Amino acid sequence: MTETPSVREIRINPIIPTESVLVATARNMRPKKAEQPVARDRRPHVGTCPFCYGNEHMTPPAIATYPEQEQWHIRIVENLYPVLGDDHRYRNLNLGLQQTIDGYGRHEVIIDHSQHGIAVHEMSNEHLVELFSAYRIRMEQLYQSNEQLRYVLVFKNFGPAAGASIPHTHSQIIGMPVVPHNVRAEVDHSRLYYTKNHHCIFCSLIDEALTFEATIYDRDSGAIQRRISVGQYVVERGERFIAIKPFASRYEWEVHILPLTHDAEFLRVTPADLADLAQVLRRTMARLEAVIEGAQYNYFLHSLPHSPDSRGCEASYHWHLEICPRTSIPSGFELGSGLFVNTISPEEAALKLRSVDLDQHPAPGKAAQSA
Numbered sequence: 001m002t003e004t005p006s007v008r009e010i011r012i013n014p015i016i017p018t019e020s021v022l023v024a025t026a027r028n029m030r031p032k033k034a035e036q037p038v039a040r041d042r043r044p045h046v047g048t049c050p051f052c053y054g055n056e057h058m059t060p061p062a063i064a065t066y067p068e069q070e071q072w073h074i075r076i077v078e079n080l081y082p083v084l085g086d087d088h089r090y091r092n093l094n095l096g097l098q099q100t101i102d103g104y105g106r107h108e109v110i111i112d113h114s115q116h117g118i119a120v121h122e123m124s125n126e127h128l129v130e131l132f133s134a135y136r137i138r139m140e141q142l143y144q145s146n147e148q149l150r151y152v153l154v155f156k157n158f159g160p161a162a163g164a165s166i167p168h169t170h171s172q173i174i175g176m177p178v179v180p181h182n183v184r185a186e187v188d189h190s191r192l193y194y195t196k197n198h199h200c201i202f203c204s205l206i207d208e209a210l211t212f213e214a215t216i217y218d219r220d221s222g223a224i225q226r227r228i229s230v231g232q233y234v235v236e237r238g239e240r241f242i243a244i245k246p247f248a249s250r251y252e253w254e255v256h257i258l259p260l261t262h263d264a265e266f267l268r269v270t271p272a273d274l275a276d277l278a279q280v281l282r283r284t285m286a287r288l289e290a291v292i293e294g295a296q297y298n299y300f301l302h303s304l305p306h307s308p309d310s311r312g313c314e315a316s317y318h319w320h321l322e323i324c325p326r327t328s329i330p331s332g333f334e335l336g337s338g339l340f341v342n343t344i345s346p347e348e349a350a351l352k353l354r355s356v357d358l359d360q361h362p363a364p365g366k367a368a369q370s371a
């Protein structure tokens with residue numbers, strides 16, 4: 001096998017050009033401390049866990065369960081320690097340069113699965129369809145419940161390094177009175193791109209990942225400097241969804257999943273979309289698990305906000321799921337400069353993920369059940 005040349009370059013995020021990452025892959029460079037891997041709690045049931053079967057009384061009453069019976073698969077409850085709440089009247093304050101917006105909102109927990117220690121790649125496709133459709137329904141209900149909510153964020157923390165405080169697999173949903181800064185930046189920059197190019201930048205990135213091929217030669221020696229080939233960034237492809245390793249990834253193993261057909265809002269996904277999304281997500285997570293054993297990660301949905309200034313962005317914005325495995329601890333350099341350091345080249349990471357033989361690393365259905 002040929003040694004991949006080391007990379008040291010600053011890459012501009014194509015969607016948010018004001019953001020960039022430093023890709024520095026030299027072996028002797030250790031700019032960051034690796035996150036300690038932790039053994040995963042694989043127990044199916046834990047007597048003291050508030051999210052396990054039989055302990056329903058340990059959580060606030062269910063807002064919804066799927067299906068609506070005692071043997072639930074998915075259960076939505078209010079968060080006991082909400083970061084935003086709707087228990088008081090809104091009051092915004094302006095004092096000179098100090099401005100506050102009242103912390104009004106909703107914060108709920110989605111218990112992803114009745115099995116305590118199950119990982120996403122071990123869940124069945126049917127279950128993942130049910131989970132993402134629970135996300136969709138609750139998101140829609142929250143938007144309809146109060147027009148003060150500008151953004152409903154669905155996210156998942158898995159593993160202590162990703163901030164999960166309860167080990168039982170769960171997601172969270174937060175209705176916020178403001179649009180998160182990173183979503184705002186994506187919406188604004190993709191709108192600018194659309195105005196200039198009459199094309200959605202996310203669709204352009206997908207097209208490029210699927211069709212682009214180029215070789216860059218060194219001007220003096222004529223040696224090949226870089227080869228950009230078809231599918232270099234593609235990790236997984238379904239009929240309706242694609243998983244891509246972003247060229248300017250902030251995290252070593254970051255992967256984004258996007259619908260192949262343009263749509264700004266996750267709220268419009270159909271059951272057929274969800275069936276394909278489930279497959280692409282499960283396979284992507286199985287690849288991540290095979291490469292970084294015991295993956296700890298955050299994933300979150302980015303969809304068009306419900307704020308007045310997001311109107312008219314239907315054609316320019318494109319919803320997606322960002323998966324950010326946490327394998328290293330951010331350094332003072334990263335916090336101080338805002339420049340993320342990525343120690344594995346995204347091209348190499350994509351190749352590694354793509355090369356995983358999923359038959360050797362089987363996920364659910366077949367192997368997990370027979371084990």
Ligand SMILES: [Zn+2]
Pocket residue numbers: 045046049050051052115116117168
């Ligand atoms: Zn549990």
Ligand SMILES: [Zn+2]
Pocket residue numbers: 200201202203204261262263316317318
């Ligand atoms: Zn698009």
Ligand SMILES: [Zn+2]
Pocket residue numbers: 186302320322
């Ligand atoms: Zn995003």
